[in-house]
Amino acid sequence: MNLLKKDNFQRDVFLGLLVWFMLIIFYYILPDPGIHDIIQKVFILGLFAMSLNILIGYLGLIAFGHAAFFASGAYTLGLFLQSDFVLNLAGFSIPVAIVLAVLVSSILATLIGVICIRLKDIYFSFLTLAFQMLIYSIILALVNITGGDQGLMGGFPKPPFLGIDLGKPFDFYAFTIFISIITIVLLRQLIESPFGYGLRMIRDNSERPAALGFNNQKHKLIAFIIAGSIAGLAGSLQALLDVGAYPEWAFWSKSAEPLFMILLGGMHSFLGPLMGALIFEILNDFVTANTRYYGLVLGLVILCFVLGLKKGLLDWLLIKLNRK
């Protein structure tokens, strides 16, 4: 148990695998497909929200166009799996499709980031939003490729690989959560590394670093690319889940979702956005089952958090625990 005391990468890997095992046991204890669906969605959306929180929580940049990368990941994966490459690659198709989705999202993030990162505050937010709406229009315009407003039509094959068949609910559940947890562990390493403290430094005071011989812009760009890549990964998992991709995933309201999750869960704790995704999904599930006024309920809950706790739930809990 010495392993648990030290806050290091090994401990995080251990804890991550432990959580993964517990969730797998949970799958058998509670054989309710509805709940399994919520859990895997929480991880997918949690990845999306955590990637955005690199920018919001650690860098202090309110990016409002993060769905661009979610959508680029989803469409890349879908289009690739619909292509003839699958015939040749067979068992490698899905891993290659995911890697490609992340790669395309990272390239897109580089292109958008190079331009946006120069701006500050509201101008940065607006420009990221503008780029996202550009991506949205492109998806709608390229009807022949993307299916336009109908989304990617006709589904795509999910050839088994390494004995994993994503067509089976259990395989999908275990695989999605595994990939998410590994990414979260790597993300925590990033946030706790010197690089991560460079982010906090820029957030606290963007003027001083130059007087310490530091280049803010390069650091911000790298963070933006990493955030976009992880959002792309989340999008590709979502596409695998829904066996499709939809233009709404590139719409501005999709960028607002991870923002809500960050607000609900807390931007100052590493797992806050994941907790936010859990609250978001539970609300989504129970509220839509009982009323049509989902937006209203979500709005009221966020209002309670913002006015009542004045912070996200996990932030609030951690502060309470530390006071004791």
Next chain:
Amino acid sequence: MLKIDKLSKSFGGILATDNVSLELKPNSINALIGPNGAGKTTLFNLITGKIDIDEGQIFIDNTNITNLKESEITHLGIARAFQITNIFSTLSVQDSIKVALLAKQHGLNNMWNRFKAHSINKEAESIAKLSGLTKSYNTISSALSHGDQKLLDIALALALKPKVLLLDEPTAGMGPEERWKMIDRIQKLWKKTKMTVLFIEHDMDIVFDIAQNIYVLQQGAIIAEGTPKEIKSNKKVIKAYLGGGKK
């Protein structure tokens, strides 16, 4: 060490720096004085590359640093502390010093170590000790007293191991007692590290007490320079600056 040659800068119509030339000797401690708005901070901003130069040149150890970027100039050995404290509010003293140390070594690109466990810890401790921040080593910057925030601002500059240290009103906003403590600290620092120091200060007693060489700035131009003794008896200075204060 630091050489400035016919430097000028204007903001709109105001000439904030007017044909300034000066040369700091290695391992010397120098004061820059002048009334409010004389252009003292502007001169620091020009030296460190924070703002662009209109005319003139700047050298450090015969390397021309004119028109280099702020971060490049920092790596060539010029560090500064700011008039208005310029620190990282959510980072502790320890973490602030560590990011400064790592920035200097280009170590902030590292993604594979844990910051908390970084081998730089010992060095950070010694910088904190040198700056008199050992007691508040684990305090979050925003919770420090004003005096300690000023010290942290200086500690960040010290972490860069500069050849030339520029201090912009290190005693601003301090009471008399705290002020002398700070000056004591700076004097010790200077003796220990063999840096070349240029500080801006309004308190004449302090300036005459510790500066080897004094530059008097008025409306952007240097109107006098010399040892404390020379400055005290300089007619121009008495008329333009020291005299005004005594009335």
